[in-house]
Amino acid sequence: DADxxxxxxxxxxxxxxxxxxxxxxxKGHDRMYWYRQDPxxxxxxxxxxxxxxxxxxxxxxxxxxxSRQAQAKFSLSLESAIPNxxxxxxxxxxxxxxxxxxxxxxxxxxxxx
Amino acid sequence: AxxxxxxxxxxxxxxxxxxxxxxxxxxxxxxxxxxxxxYPNRGLQFLLKYITGDNLVKGSYGFxxxxxxxxxxxxxxxxxALVSxxxxxxxxxxxxxxKSSGDKLTFGTGTRLAVRP
Numbered sequence: 409d410a411d412x413x414x415x416x417x418x419x420x421x422x423x424x425x426x427x428x429x430x431x432x433x434x435k436g437h438d439r440m441y442w443y444r445q446d447p448x449x450x451x452x453x454x455x456x457x458x459x460x461x462x463x464x465x466x467x468x469x470x471x472x473x474x475s476r477q478a479q480a481k482f483s484l485s486l487e488s489a490i491p492n493x494x495x496x497x498x499x500x501x502x503x504x505x506x507x508x509x510x511x512x513x514x515x516x517x518x519x520x521x
Numbered sequence: 522a523x524x525x526x527x528x529x530x531x532x533x534x535x536x537x538x539x540x541x542x543x544x545x546x547x548x549x550x551x552x553x554x555x556x557x558x559x560y561p562n563r564g565l566q567f568l569l570k571y572i573t574g575d576n577l578v579k580g581s582y583g584f585x586x587x588x589x590x591x592x593x594x595x596x597x598x599x600x601x602a603l604v605s606x607x608x609x610x611x612x613x614x615x616x617x618x619x620k621s622s623g624d625k626l627t628f629g630t631g632t633r634l635a636v637r638p
Contacts, residue, residue, distance in 0.1 A: 448530075448630055449630060453625055466625065506617050507572045509555055509567040510565075510626060512557075512565040514562075514563060515562075515564050
């Protein structure tokens with residue numbers, strides 16, 4: 409969905425480096441999410457934010473941190489990258505409400521050597 | 522806790538034939554169910570959802586899904602497959618009574634659909 413953008417699209421880094429993945433949206437949604445996708449495991453939630461002041465851990469938050477700089481921006485950081493954080497990372501947004509679907513960015517492919 | 526299972530890693534079908542991608546779910550209360558499709562090098566795209574009402578839900582690109590509460594299933598279907606339907610398909614569930622989980626979606630592991638000409 410072009411309304412949700414992620415930078416960078418691809419990144420190769422080394423173990424121990426700090427990495428930031430950025431997500432921006434123009435959909436005007438309050439809720440934003442970070443997922444990682446691994447083959448055979450589907451998507452797993454890392455962090456989610458219901459608004460700028462409301463940030464929550466997901467099921468696999470260890471080793472990650474996030475920052476919600478504005479309604480439209482949600483960044484994911486790996487403070488000290490390790491090889492098992494090699495994955496495809498997706499940002500998503502949604503309107504409030506349990507019945508609303510999420511809209512996904514194009515993903516960032518991260519490789520940690 | 523909410524969970525979803527996609528029992529088939531891959532589904533193979535000939536173009537023009539009907540296709541089914543299976544999904545079963547587990548929730549404490551009533552579910553909201555979603556199907557997403559992922560094309561190569563792309564993010565997930567929303568296909569359709571079940572919230573309440575008619576058990577047969579119609580979505581994008583000619584896809585539909587049938588909600589079956591007794592079998593806790595939400596299978597994705599299409600009457601006539603196209604080669605361009607080849608992609609990775611994800612089922613997702615949200616338990617509307619699971620307040621502690623916020624509005625998180627739980628995704629299945631995905632099913633790869635391969636449509637041969």
